[in-house]
Amino acid sequence: MRAIQITEFGGPEVLQVSDVPEPVAGDGQVLIKVDRAGINYADTHQVENSYLSKTELPLIPGGEVVGHTEDGRRVVALVGSGGYAEQAVAHAPYAWDVPEGVTDGQALALVLQGTTAWHLLKTSTHLQPGESVLVHAGAGGVGSLAVQLAKLWGAGRVIATASTEEKRKQVLDLGADAAIDGTPEGLKDRILEANGGKPVDIVLEMVGGRTFDESFAALGRFGRLVTFGAASRQSAAPIDSSRLMKGSKTIAGFWLADCFANPQLLGGPLTELFDLTAGGKLRPIVGGEYALSDVASAHEDLRARRTVGKLLLDPTR
Incomplete structure (x- = not known):
């Protein structure tokens, strides 16, 4: 499958499209066909290995995805890494159903x-x-x-x-x-x-x-x-x-x-945020969408403070 895999730490220039094996879901995990991945400022730190938690190579960046499980659920999930790809694996407690009235982009804006x-x-x-x-x-x-x-x-x-x-x-x-x-x-x-x-x-x-x-x-x-x-x-x-x-x-x-050890510290707030969004009281901002092949530009834009709201990555392009 197509994914962004880095084999050395650095700036946006190390983000390259690669062909990598498809992930396999283990016990307690779900496989997700990624419709969109979220791009975060923390990703820029992870790629250069300046994040709070150290990173090992090779690495597929991307900590969050929205897509469909093998049984057809539309979910938004925290995956830790591996999100910049056509498929990703999440532990089941960290994949939440996205309700009607919340778009893929809004779900990604809310989950993290x-x-x-x-x-x-x-x-x-x-x-x-x-x-x-x-x-x-x-x-x-x-x-x-x-x-x-x-x-x-x-x-x-x-x-x-x-x-x-x-x-x-x-x-x-x-x-x-x-x-x-x-x-x-x-x-x-x-x-x-x-x-x-x-x-x-x-x-x-x-x-x-x-x-x-x-x-x-x-x-x-x-x-x-x-x-x-x-x-x-x-x-x-x-x-x-x-x-x-x-x-x-x-x-x-x-x-x-520090909330990851207890999924309820994420799921509880996320349910409230979904309800506010579906009810029109909260407006998550989707600021831009980038092709997988153009992810380096997304990181450059983030670092240069040229962006607003949530940035999305389309793994099909």
């Missing part, structure tokens, strides 16, 4: 980014009605859903960062109360201005480096910052414990992989 946004707001930061929320990369896969969920769940003011004027307009259309430039220089001041001169209660941060530092500086009393990525590939400055004590601030980390 949606559940991440859900946990960031509910599990990591415990959003309370009326609180202000800063969402970095508000036009991205997680960000575009987090903006909407924060508003649905009663946030008082939602501020989103985005890199271009077009993206800032998009996040305002999704319900953000303010959209600002996410450039690190002067970011703290722009956050405060967007929040009426007040520090924010919650920050969802996935850039790292100076963006993390500026965001923490804009955090109010009893504020919570959760970090769930490092898109800048830079480390933030160390934070002395006294800076946490003054203002009673919290820094948390979140990695969806």
Whole structure:
């Protein structure tokens, strides 16, 4: 079958179409004919071996797929790796039926980014009605859903960062109360201005480096910052414990992989997200679709921040 298989670590240039053996489902697994695979920013880290979990070669990237099982179910599944292919194998508890009213692209947007946004707001930061929320990369896969969920769940003011004027307009259309430039220089001041001169209660941060530092500086009393990525590939400055004590601030980390040991930590939120989407209350954004042979361009676009929403990969092209 056709698949993207890498035999060396590197940038988008190592992503090449290969002919590989078809996978075989073992006990407790399901074989899925892949209609679309999801493309995630984490994939760019996995391909260069800079992800939180180390990767072994050869590797077929891609952690999520939507397609049909051998008995005809339409499912969305987390596969760990192997998604950039015509067929993939998933452990049965991590393959969920996609309900009517939810498209393939929407299902892929929800299974990883949606559940991440859900946990960031509910599990990591415990959003309370009326609180202000800063969402970095508000036009991205997680960000575009987090903006909407924060508003649905009663946030008082939602501020989103985005890199271009077009993206800032998009996040305002999704319900953000303010959209600002996410450039690190002067970011703290722009956050405060967007929040009426007040520090924010919650920050969802996935850039790292100076963006993390500026965001923490804009955090109010009893504020919570959760970090769930490092898109800048830079480390933030160390934070002395006294800076946490003054203002009673919290820094948390979140990695969806820590939910994988318990499928219900994914299935429960996903059911809620499916219902919101089918009911028209949540709008997952599908930002682009790429042929399997053009996956390197998808990674280049992701790394250059040229994308919005969820990116899909079509294994038939």
